[in-house]
Amino acid sequence: MLKVVKAGYHGILLPEVGIGLDYSGSKAEYIFISHAHADHVPKNRKLSVYATPPTASFMKLRGFGGEVKPLEFGQTLKTDKARITFYPAGHILGSAMTFVESEFGNLLYTGDYRTPPSPATEGFELPDAKIDTFITEATFSLPIYKWKTEEELAQQIRTFASQNLEEGFTPVFTAYNLGKAQELMFILKELNHPMQIHGAGFKLCKVYEEHGFPLGDYETYNRDTCEGKILITPSSALGTGFASNVKKKRVAYCSGWAANESRQTQLTVDELIPISDHLDFFELIDLCQRLNPKKVLITHTPNPKVVQHYLDELGINSGFLDLEAVDNE
Ligand SMILES: [Zn+2]
Known part of the structure; x- marks a missing residue:
């Protein structure tokens, strides 16, 4: 050994x-x-x-x-x-x-x-x-910790985005800049709706594209044009002004830790999506x-x-x- x-x-x-x-x-x-x-x-x-x-x-x-x-x-x-x-x-x-x-x-x-x-x-x-x-x-x-299937989670992610868009809310997904953010984009691209991603995650997306993982219609986060887009950001940025000008938005927390429902009381979010890497x-x-x-x-x-x-x-x-x-x- x-x-x-x-x-x-x-x-x-x-x-x-x-x-x-x-x-x-x-x-x-x-x-x-x-x-x-x-x-x-x-x-x-x-x-x-x-x-x-x-x-x-x-x-x-x-x-x-x-x-x-x-x-x-x-x-x-x-x-x-x-x-x-x-x-x-x-x-x-x-x-x-x-x-x-x-x-x-x-x-x-x-x-x-x-x-x-x-x-x-x-x-x-x-x-x-x-x-x-x-x-x-x-x-x-x-x-x-027992995860839902990938299909169930993908459905929850797409439904959260599409329902909120229909109701006039901007959907915001919180996720790490590397890995989780791009997995969400890979799932959300099926909706054919423009996405904006936090700048630190945006620069990493091209590596996915270069290796055969298209991430859909996306651009870097822009405070002036983000309303009505699907937004992806690390949760820390929400506390420092990310999309703070958008009044009608709903936030989904995307993490394996979301499976532990006691977390819900610690977070001011609208949806918990227990997707883990x-x-x-x-x-x-x-x-x-x-x-x-x-x-x-x-x-x-x-x-x-x-x-x-x-x-x-x-x-x-x-x-x-x-x-x-x-x-x-
Ligand atoms: Zn890791």
Whole structure:
């Protein structure tokens, strides 16, 4: 079994093979970045790293100053100590699971992932091999989190937009700038109604278009012309004046956390849409059962004991890799 070391903020180091995963330190010869969300991108902006081409584009657009070497899905990089292959993770465009094979055993690191995959991603695919060590994120790993189907959520999203437009209200969706925003646009484009997206998310949309994911009729947010359009913005911008001039608007909060209805009392929104870019608790347990690895290491979880209890019941050996859980992206 490969030795796994927690290494700083969200990083993982495999010291025997000189590999860092979402890693910012200096002890790895090769660093692989799972996806472009800020909590997985190295803080050290001078590093040289490997990532999928969409992830490389997002990192550059968001200001990463180091070298990003592209590694396509399914293309294997060979080093003197290991073979490394990316597999699609279904989380956001370009998101990858990293599969490491070595004389010490193999390891699959999920990064953030979703199965069934987001429709605005390359899908979800597993290596065709028996896994020794499975490092999995577990952001929504409590049995209160069971997602609706993609079709049900898409219906809720389109209905919220079209009904409010019919009633003369401007629909506003709150979502992260990278991933969730574009997934919403991918779903909403079927309505053939103009959309405006917050500037920080707008600049990332072209990467989706370049990789074959058309996002419909959209432009960057413009306060003077936004009324009557479908609007998409991070929720933080609503507090700082986004569309504050539009009196008749209704707001939908789009997040896996929306499934926890106690959140409703904390938010002043009109609709909760529990669409997540992570897998739910039941998919996680099911996947562990299907893979049946020698060991599952759990990260990013509200409570590792819950997942570990269920894995114990299935006879699957597991441990908690203590990375800091964050309530974002
Ligand atoms: Zn993420």
